[in-house]
Amino acid sequence: MSKPSKIIARNLNFHYGEKQAIKNLNLEISANEIFALFGPANSGTTTFFRALTRLCDLDPHTKVEGQILLDGKDIRDADVSVTELRRKIGMVFEEPTALPMSIFDNIAYGLRLSGIKDKNLLKERVETALKLTVLWEEVKDRLDTPALRLSGGQQQRLCIARTLAMSPDIIVLDRPCAALDPISTLKIEESLQLLKNQFTIIIIPHSIQQAGRISDKAGFMLYGEMIETGPTRELFTNPKDQRTNDYITGRFG
Amino acid sequence: MQIRPTTTEKIAKFIIWTISILVVLLLFFIVTFILIKGIPTLTWEFLTQNPASSGREGGILSTIVSTLLVTMVAIIVATPFGVGTAFYLTEFTHESKATRIIRFSAESLAAIPSIVYGLFGFIFFVIFLKLGWSVLSGGLTMAVMILPTIIRTSEEAILSVPAQYREVSFSLGGSKWQTITTAVLPSAFPGIATGVILGIGRCVAETAAVILTAGSSIHMPNSFFDPARTMAVHFYIMAREGISMERAYGTAALLVIIIFFINLMANMIVNRFVAKSR
DSSP states (O other), X not given: OOOOEEEEEEEEEEEETTEEEEEEEEEEEETTSEEXXXXXXXXXXXHHHHHHTTGGGGSTTEEEEEXXXXXXXXXXXXXXXXXXXXXXXXXXXXXXXXXXXXXXXXXXXXXXXXXXXXXXXXXXXXXXXXXXXXXXXXXXXXXXXXXXGSOHHHHHHHHHHHHHTTOOSEEEEESTTTTSOHHHHHHHHHHHHHHTTTSEEEEEOSSHHHHHHHOSEXXXXXXXXXXXXEEHHHHHHSOSSHHHHHHHTTSOO | OOOOHHHHHHHHHHHHHHHHHHHHHHHHHHHHHHHHHHGGGOOXXXXXXXXXXXXXXXXXXXXXXXXXXXXXXXXXXXXXXXXXXXXXXIIIOOSOHHHHHHHHHHHHHHHSOHHHHHHHHIIIIIIISOOOSSHHHHHHHHHHHHHHHHHHHHHHHHHTSOHHHHXXXXXXXXXXXXXXXXXXXXXXXXXXHHHHHHHHHHHHHOOHHHHHHXXXXXXXOOSTTSOOOOHHHHHHHHHHTTSOHHHHHHHHHHHHHHHHHHHHHHHHXXXXXXXXXX
């Protein structure tokens, strides 16, 4: 039996001013799996994340048409609280974005924004989040030191932990390992495997290899169009579309 | 003939060094000159007594207090307006005709000579609003005068906060206000503080605008509605009217020392703030 779809995009079109970044996208993503959304630059992957988290609302030059359903409810309905939505869909950015404050304050940042003040609860949530990203052992003795002193890989895991601390339903990661070394990348990929039991994960991988390594399902986008989606193994071994085949085999891109 | 790149570099280095040394020497000369002339006058009595017989005798306590009061009024009024305007320009609007007009106005305001502000303050605060020559008129005039400085420096500080910080806050469900107070303001704070401190420096040092709006009463002001004489004005009158060069230098020396400490303190605040987060 197939799992119910967590996210459904229907006839999604996205414009930055004159430029159309997503063309008639249809996509279904199930809960508790890792979905890799991949494609070359300007293929619309990051744009899809911005539409999904509604971070695109911050830019008045964007226009979204069509539907994105989260658990069957359109995220752009008038009665949807955008802050609630963003707490449900945690986003991790390409560049590690530790804030200039202590490690603890970084993880507690979103929790405090949501109004949690209880110190013990904060401590508990921070610890859990850091353990989920396997960062706890490395930083437990220096939680009050500035997060900017951590290495790039540690900072990125901190950012993932900060997102996890909010207990989101879905985690979207935009090339989280693009700026990291292979060892840090491996650590992040390992923790993502553990996390998929609790969360739905959508990742824009920085390489095709990463998509192949970690995802259960994948979708290939090209110039704003979804070319093909399917289980990662099928997509990689037996792509239906010639363009997918060309991209995966390195004939372009 | 072609000059070798290494020779060019040597010449350039020499010129740049000479210029820097000249500037430092000039500054050093001015400060030492004032301090040497003024410090002998700076006795405990000079600092703690009010001036007597038009400043020929006594100290400068009332002028120190007046300076502090005028500066305080100016900072309390100008900081919220200045920082608020900066946040409006950077966070709440997108580039438009309106923002360009506001920015252009702020820049133009910064270039107006202080005596013009004095005249404006005199006509508007002293006469039209019937505040008379007072600490309040002087402080409000100075507030208008330092507003552009605070707007510009705050704006630069806010713009230099990485856009990612804002995105992090928004992506974690932060509201606009939360984003500004928790993600932008802490990082922009040192820059904003620098602007406010520059403003304090200008208030402490200003003469022309203050003499026309706060007056030059030598007495200790008892309220914000009393006329007052700031240190810079006192210095000016002492020297201009030939009352006592010695006392003029004493006042000047104290002014220099105060400004030095304001800058030192500002640096310390900013450094501590930055050190805590990095």
